[in-house]
Amino acid sequence: MTENSYTNLYDAIELAYRRESYAQEHFYFSDLGKCFRMRILKRLNIPQYPMDNRGLRVCTMGNQIEKLVINALVKAKILRKAQIPIYFGEFSGRLDAEVIAYEDTRTIECKSIHSGGFHYMLEDEPPHRHYIYQVIGYGLFRGNKFVHLLYVSRDDLCYKEYILPVEKYKQEVVKDMLKLKHYWRKKVLPPAIPYDENLCAYCPFFHSEIKTTKNKAQANLKECKALKSVKAFKDKMKKEGLESAKPKPETKN
Numbered sequence: 001m002t003e004n005s006y007t008n009l010y011d012a013i014e015l016a017y018r019r020e021s022y023a024q025e026h027f028y029f030s031d032l033g034k035c036f037r038m039r040i041l042k043r044l045n046i047p048q049y050p051m052d053n054r055g056l057r058v059c060t061m062g063n064q065i066e067k068l069v070i071n072a073l074v075k076a077k078i079l080r081k082a083q084i085p086i087y088f089g090e091f092s093g094r095l096d097a098e099v100i101a102y103e104d105t106r107t108i109e110c111k112s113i114h115s116g117g118f119h120y121m122l123e124d125e126p127p128h129r130h131y132i133y134q135v136i137g138y139g140l141f142r143g144n145k146f147v148h149l150l151y152v153s154r155d156d157l158c159y160k161e162y163i164l165p166v167e168k169y170k171q172e173v174v175k176d177m178l179k180l181k182h183y184w185r186k187k188v189l190p191p192a193i194p195y196d197e198n199l200c201a202y203c204p205f206f207h208s209e210i211k212t213t214k215n216k217a218q219a220n221l222k223e224c225k226a227l228k229s230v231k232a233f234k235d236k237m238k239k240e241g242l243e244s245a246k247p248k249p250e251t252k253n
């Protein structure tokens with residue numbers, strides 16, 4: 001047996017998808033539009049439940065799909081730059097790609113989704129609000145007039161493209177950013193009011209074995225509403241034996 005021996009292949013492969021998570025130093029563009037309470041708790045580095053193995057595999061697939069899209073943009077000779085880190089005051093992120101296929105430069109954000117969900121989408125179904133906010137946030141920072149949101153079906157690479165005018169959404173996205181900064185400055189726990197209650201099923205501060213998304217979301221939200229302070233969250237997570245994330249190590253040049 002070597003140091004890297006496993007009793008089965010499953011454990012070895014699962015381990016390969018694990019990655020270290022570090023304390024958040026900024027708010028993330030990818031969280032724009034989501035629940036204020038959840039974003040403040042994340043930034044305060046309250047311990048979180050780790051993502052389960054399936055979630056990690058889904059993220060890995062998302063990264064692979066993003067690379068496929070970037071490669072396609074390279075082949076089409078319209079990629080300006082890919083995976084651009086963005087730092088804007090209290091906010092940080094990394095936009096997927098910028099293209100030069102039009103008179104103006106445009107940001108492209110890919111969202112890979114389960115093929116079942118993708119093919120269930122209605123022709124005129126709008127994109128999720130937090131995805132709109134994320135890509136508009138990048139577009140604002142990059143000075144784009146238009147941004148593109150690309151929904152990609154994970155196992156057959158079908159895609160649906162939304163072309164969004166930045167001006168149309170600018171005001172509501174800026175309002176979201178300002179409100180978040182207000183809560184942060186005041187150090188108060190925002191109310192438990194998500195814009196979409198189903199998102200509570202994926203909240204990193206709650207865990208339940210309930211299978212259906214709707215029921216799980218309702219259970220999490222109910223528990224969340226009963227917690228009235230940051231301290232109450234801290235105590236709950238401590239009781240679960242969970243620890244705050246470590247600070248990101250300094251990178252040497």
Ligand code: SF4
Binds near residue numbers: 220225
């Ligand atoms: S359970 Fe819902 S309301 Fe509570 S912090 Fe999480 S996302 Fe927000």
